[in-house]
Amino acid sequence: MENATRKQANILVIDDERGIREGCRRILTSKDHNVEVAENGQQGFDLIQQNNYDLVLVDLMMPVMGGLEMMEKALAYNQELIMIVITGFATVETAVDAMKHGAYDYIPKPFAPDQLLTVVNRGLEKHWLRQQTKHLMEERDRRLLEVANEKSKIHTIVNSMADAVLVINRDLQVVLWNPAAIKMLNITKKAAPEQKLDQIISQVDLIRTIKKAVDPESAHYTTLSEEIEFSEPEPHTLLANVSVVRDDNNEMLGVVCIIRDITQFKEIDRVKSQFVSMVAHELRAPLSAIENYITTYLTGAAGDDPEFNRNMLERSKKRAHSLLNLVEDLLQISRMESQTVSRKKELLDITDIINNTVELLKPQGKDKKLKFEIKIPQPCPTIEADRGEMEQLFTNLISNAIKYNVENGSVSVVLKSTDNFLEIKIKDTGIGLAEDDLTQVFDEFYRVSREDTRYITGTGLGLSIVKKIVENHLGRINVESELYKGTTFTITFPVKVN
Ligand code: ADP
Secondary structure: OHHHHHOOOEEEEEOOOHHHHHHHHHHHHOOOOEEEEEOOHHHHHHHHHHOOOOEEEEEOOOOOOOHHHHHHHHHHHOOOOOEEEEEOOOOHHHHHHHHHOOOOEEEEOOOOHHHHHHHHHHHHHHHHHHHHHHHHHHHHHHHHHHHHHHHHHHHHHHHHOOOEEEEEEOOOEEEEEOHHHHHHOOOOOOOOOOEEHHHHOOOHHHHHHHHHHHOHHHOOOOEEEEEEEEOOOOOEEEEEEEEEEEOOOOOEEEEEEEEEEOHHHHHHHHHHHHHHHHHHHHHHHHHHHHHHHHHHHHOOOOOOOHHHHHHHHHHHHHHHHHHHHHHHHHHHHHHHHOOOOOOOEEEEOOHHHHHHHHHHHHHHHOOOOOEEEEEOOOOOOOEEEEHHHHHHHHHHHHHHHHHOOOOOOEEEEEEEEOOOEEEEEEEEOOOOOOHHHHOOOOOOOOOOOOHHHOOOOOOOOHHHHHHHHHHHOOOEEEEEEEOOOEEEEEEEEEOOOO
């Protein structure tokens, strides 16, 4: 009651008796309510349609439109309207009749101001309560909608994640999993409530880690991370991060398990470590040889023979030189593999590069009395290439053709142009390669170990650099060879079509 009396309400009084209308207006405005009046049912109904009333007082016996008819229409218009009947004949029948027509209460004429206020306040209280309930229900609906939206957002995010997500409660039931989990963990079961972890996934290591996280004994853990190796359906490595979820009272609710497939990273890691260990191995031999020579010299073990000493120093120099070559090649590889390498490609006619390289390297073939031949169609088709890398490519291949050649042998560089490609053949009549070595010569640090290659120095990186350069220029390289007959490297580059 308190509330209703304090609030200001919009009230309509419908009565054909002016005295009643004005009396009601006086009493109700004294309580700060806004009061409007109507003389008959029709007028009242018109006002109800135009305005928003909190309460309507209505007489039953009126000309034009009686109270009962008006109430019926008003309720059809607004079924929540609170209407109080003012009646001259306060009989039980009229009251019941009025209630049946939708009245909330009634007040018999004549009435004292207090009587009117009591009935009106009761009606208003009902009205406010209804309003409040309606408001609360709307609010609840809105919240439910928000929660549903939020749920569907989270659902969408979880479902589109590349990482696998498993949510497991403290009873070890899987309550949520996403498509990535199905794929990564090979889950064949359909989602159903209260499914136990080990009924859904088969990876025992993962089950063990999750159980460890859920175990009350390990309550101090917040996250457990574990790399898990699987061989089925194919070998792969997963990194599982199991986070323990707790409520405000630190009570454990379950775990969220995020699993990432790190197979590729592991492979890169393995290749890297292998490379580092190969480099260390390659650096070690010449360095320890140099150290040995120096130690021999410093300890005087070499004696005073100047010839012997000079020989040792020369060998040291040779090993230091090959060490430098190795470091140069390594730097070249790392430059080519770094993302930031600046390759300056231009439209190149490689005739000059080939002629110059052959001229530069010819002296190395002098001892073996090698013959050189260059065949380049003129005009030579241009390719889009980096000049420095092309020089490196021909240097590596032609110097190999010289190094692995035999006395009175020959080296030829033959270019042929086809529709869209420029084909380059670097052919030698040297020691050749065995079938088994053909596939491996492009691998880093691969050197054929044969009696006739024993004294030929090299880093084993030259051809792997060549291959990288070719690939960087969208080309292809292959090798054909016959043992003791010779070797031919064939490169094809796409020709720049204008
Ligand atoms: P290296 O510095 O040892 O020459 P490369 O990567 O250039 O390294 O070559 C790898 C291996 O391939 C060499 O050790 C050699 O055994 C073999 N090879 C390369 N070119 C030829 C060739 N023209 N004829 C025969 N064997 C070759």
